[in-house]
Amino acid sequence: MPRERLSVVVTRRLPEAVETRLSELFDVRLRDDDTPMTREELAAAMRGADVLVPTLTDKIDAGLLAQVGERLRLIANYGAGVDHIDVATARQRGILVSNTPGVLTDDTADMTMALILAVTRRIPEGLAVMQRNEWTGWAPTALLGGRVGGRRLGILGMGRIGQAVARRARAFGMQIHYHNRRRLRPEIEETLEATYWESLDQMIARMDVISVNCPSTPSTFHLMNARRLKLMKPTGVIVNTSRGEVIDENALTRMIRSGEIAGAGLDVYEHGTQVNPRLRELPNVVLLPHMGSATLEGRIEMGEKVIINIKTFADGHRPPDQVVPAML
Numbered sequence: 307m308p309r310e311r312l313s314v315v316v317t318r319r320l321p322e323a324v325e326t327r328l329s330e331l332f333d334v335r336l337r338d339d340d341t342p343m344t345r346e347e348l349a350a351a352m353r354g355a356d357v358l359v360p361t362l363t364d365k366i367d368a369g370l371l372a373q374v375g376e377r378l379r380l381i382a383n384y385g386a387g388v389d390h391i392d393v394a395t396a397r398q399r400g401i402l403v404s405n406t407p408g409v410l411t412d413d414t415a416d417m418t419m420a421l422i423l424a425v426t427r428r429i430p431e432g433l434a435v436m437q438r439n440e441w442t443g444w445a446p447t448a449l450l451g452g453r454v455g456g457r458r459l460g461i462l463g464m465g466r467i468g469q470a471v472a473r474r475a476r477a478f479g480m481q482i483h484y485h486n487r488r489r490l491r492p493e494i495e496e497t498l499e500a501t502y503w504e505s506l507d508q509m510i511a512r513m514d515v516i517s518v519n520c521p522s523t524p525s526t527f528h529l530m531n532a533r534r535l536k537l538m539k540p541t542g543v544i545v546n547t548s549r550g551e552v553i554d555e556n557a558l559t560r561m562i563r564s565g566e567i568a569g570a571g572l573d574v575y576e577h578g579t580q581v582n583p584r585l586r587e588l589p590n591v592v593l594l595p596h597m598g599s600a601t602l603e604g605r606i607e608m609g610e611k612v613i614i615n616i617k618t619f620a621d622g623h624r625p626p627d628q629v630v631p632a633m634l
C-alpha cells in the first residue's frame with residue numbers, strides 16, 4: 307500500500323507539531339474539538355480509515371471492533387497503556403495494535419516522585435495556607451511531614467517506569483523494594499539496589515510507601531484490594547501513576563478516612579473522571595488529573611512514535627511497538 311494513500315483518523319487533538327507532521331505524511335483526518343468521540347463517531351471513524359490513532363479515552367472493545375468492517379488494519383495508540391483496547395479481539399480480526407512505550411517513562415517517574423514528596427511533605431497543605439493568606443510565620447511544629455530518606459519504597463510493577471522510579475527514589479535516600487511477575491536480572495537488581503519480594507502481601511506489610519507502576523490487565527484488577535490495603539502500615543502511603551483499576555478506590559478511601567492508611571497520591575482513578583467525592587475532602591490525599599506523561603516534550607515524542615509505527619506499517623513491516631496479547 308503506498309504510504310501517501312494511507313488514511314489515518316486521529317481521535318483527539320495532539321500537539322501542533324505532531325498534527326502537522328501527520329498531515330504531511332498521510333491522508334489524515336484530525337479533530338477540531340477536543341472531546342472524546344462518541345461510540346458511534348468512533349465506529350464510523352474506524353470503518354472509514356486504514357489506521358486509527360486513539361488515546362486512552364477511546365474504549366475499543368470487542369463490540370466496537372465487530373462493527374468496523376474490513377478496512378481498518380492498524381490501531382496506532384497514542385499512549386503506552388493499552389488497557390482500553392481489546393488487543394486479542396483486534397488480533398483475531400487481523401488488526402495490528404501498537405503503542406508508544408519508553409518516551410513517557412521519565413516523565414511518569416518524575417510525577418510519581420512528585421506525588422511521594424507532595425504527600426509525605428504536605429505540599430498541597432502548605433500551598434493552601436499561602437493561597438488563603440493564612441501564613442503567620444515559621445513555627446517549629448507547623449505542617450510537619452515525614453522525611454523520605456530512609457523510608458522503604460515498595461514498587462508494584464518493575465517495568466520501565468518502575469525502574470525509573472527506583473533510580474529517582476534511591477537518589478532521595480529511599481530503600482528500594484519491588485514485586486513483579488518476573489524477577490529482574492541480578493545485575494539490574496544490583497544497580498538499583500532493589501530487594502525483590504516474591505510475596506506481594508509480605509512486601510506490602512513492611513513498606514512505608516507503595517508505588518503502583520504495573521499496567522492494568524485482568525490479572526492486576528484490584529491487586530490492591532481491601533485485604534491487601536489492610537496489610538499496609540497505618541503510617542504507610544500509597545501512590546498511583548499507572549491505572550486506577552489496580553486499586554480498589556472505595557476501600558482505599560474508607561481506610562484513609564479511618565486512619566488505617568496515612569495518605570495517598572493519585573493521578574488515576576478507578577472510574578475515570580468519576581473520582582470518589584470523599585477522596586477530595588481528605589487533606590492527606592493529593593489528587594492530580596492524570597498528568598503523569600503530560601510534558602510537551604513527552605507528548606511530541608509520543609507522536610513521533612505513532613508516526614514511526616504507521617510509516618513502518620505502511621512500508622509493509624510490523625510496527626516496532628506492536629503490542630501482542632502475550633505481552634499483556
Ligand SMILES: O=CC(=O)O
Pocket residue numbers: 362384385386387388410598599
Ligand atoms: O497514561 C498514559 C499512557 O498510558 O500513555
